[in-house]
Amino acid sequence: MAKELAEHNGFKVVLVQPLNGKEVPLSHRVETANAEKVDLYLSTHADASGNAGVRGHWSFYWGTSANSKKFAEIWKKNAKELLENPSRGIIGSQLNHWTNFYVLRATNMPANLSENGFMTNPLDKELLLSSAFRKNAARAQIKTACEFFGLPFKDLHQEKKEEQTLEDRHEVITESLNVRNDVMGTIIGKFKAGYKVDKLFDFDGTWWVVRRGELIGFVNSNFLK
Structure with missing residues (x-):
């Protein structure tokens, strides 16, 4: 839904990892994004933990990128409003740390990596399996992109x-x-x-x-x- 919703709001989408396709190496994803000179890089995931009690959504940005931090702060607000699991906040990634994510470090544009819930937590797992929850995760991403670029957000379906x-x-x-x-x-x-x-x-x-x-x-x- 995220691609459809993004295009509905006037964005051109470049999929660096095709849906339900063969996994593309991280280096190739970043190379494609940089070559296409995209304005924003979004990486969306579900998390996992050895502790089944851990749950919630959070996102990461490269710590020295002011624009990436700006996007993450807007996403935190929208995700807290739209997602039904608790917010774990946002984290600035850095070298020599477990948050040293390649897609945040090597991209030439503002980038965000979001984890929308923990597959290893029973409550989050059921939410992640819900199409309604996944649609709201997409809404959080694209609504944030619209706010980031100063554009009005248009939903596909105005639900009651x-x-x-x-x-x-x-x-x-x-x-x-x-x-x-x-x-x-x-x-x-x-x-x-x-x-x-x-x-x-x-x-x-x-x-x-x-x-x-x-x-x-x-x-x-x-x-x-």
Whole structure:
């Protein structure tokens, strides 16, 4: 969707890594971008960690590039608004550090590498598998590009988010409902009787992932109506 949305907003897109194609070496991706003299380089990913509890979205820019930092700061704002997992902020990449990413170091234009969620976290994994979440990740990227270049953002589909949310809104019918980080996992919060929560997706028929405010987690749907 990102390519379609970018073109919808008047951008010419050069794909340095074809969708669902053979993996292109990083050096070739950078060479193509530099040769084409593109104005902005975007690299979008899903993250992984040895700790399954780690989740959220974040992005990286080359630490000495003021324009790359500017883009990252705008992306952080838009991603926090559009993505349903927590923000981990932005990081300036540097030499001799684990953030020394080649696509940020070797490109001749402002560049951004975004990680939209952790495949190794149960909550983030389900979000990453959701087409709605991936569409919002694309929106965050292209909306940021528009703001970066001082252009108005035009969405492909003006969704009625509030109406959609109300259709999947449920009420807590027990005195206190535990919110967990996984099915029967660690308790990360509680919802009181009468609280309204938004269902994000049905995990297995009994366990749902829901949201109320900033709190997102697994709950037993038998205690919702």
